[in-house]
Amino acid sequence: MVRVQKINDVGDAGNLVRNFEHVRRSDGALVGGKNSSLGEMITALGEKGIAVPPGFATTSQAYWHYVDTNGIRKKIAALITDWQEGKSTLAETGHAVRNLFLHGTWPADAADAIKSSYRELSAKSGIENLSVAVRSSATAEDLPDASFAGQQESYLNISGEDALLDACRRCYASLFTDRAISYRKAKGFDHMSKGFVLATGLSIGDAAVSGRICLVKNAKDIDNFVDGSILVTKATDPDWIPVMKRAAAIITDHGGRTSHAAIVSRELSLPAIVGTGNSTYVLHTGQDVTVSCAEGDNGFVYSGISDITTQTVDLTKLPEKTVEAATRMVVSFMVALLEFDIGWFGCWPSR
Incomplete structure (x- = not known):
């Protein structure tokens, strides 16, 4: 059994807020999809005279800094666990978690960074206490099978530093609206590491x-692969096998459980995540990540290096009924594979 512990480190104050002008597409893990796209647009289109609204983003590090400063991380996890175990309703859980955020106080460095960025934005626009929109920009949004559309709240016409801090606090709290909690559960996302x-x-x-x-987007660039790295590409075919043998893990945009990447990964005992839809867009060379296939049918690519531990289970110490059930599952799986092979090749056993 493999456990992946997501480590949410908080850096210095400079990593708490980012001006859009200093954000790129590769910063999605830090500022979310909307913000990273706006930053990329400002860079690419600004020089061509196309106006893109200015602004700034609070980072994922600022979020965890707020959570840990107020000591609510374990409280949130406990409330979610109670709901999952049927000890509380969804409405009760959502209300309790949101209150933890709404009654929290801003860390001084995060509050100063937000207010300073707001003053700079107001000065740039020439309007004192500029009215702004405060919106979520989740780092897990707009995935191929999970858009997170409309899950968090937006706040418009926010004017003044105190009002801005309050709106940001409420935006954090909206990460745990009833619909957002149930959506994450339905999609298999960890509530504490989204x-x-x-x-x-x-x-x-x-x-x-x-x-x-x-x-490595194309087969012609295979020679650029760095041994021991995590290979990210659109899809694989037999030409990719020499590179796949030298990879630590494989991530593809396209493919299913019977795709070339999936089959070869199993043969090589490599963790792989296939059919992401957007990995070649959101991931980039040199980026440190954690590839987790240890959380069920869905695989996740997390930002940064995680602490991975392995637990060995002695099957001889399991209850007899558990072993019998596991054996039946293996036999059923082998029968299913046989039927799949027969169907795939279009032939049947002769009588």
């Missing part, structure tokens, strides 16, 4: 690994 999901797809295997991305 801020670090970069991509998700079908998990191949049950292992996890941390390492550095090497993005």
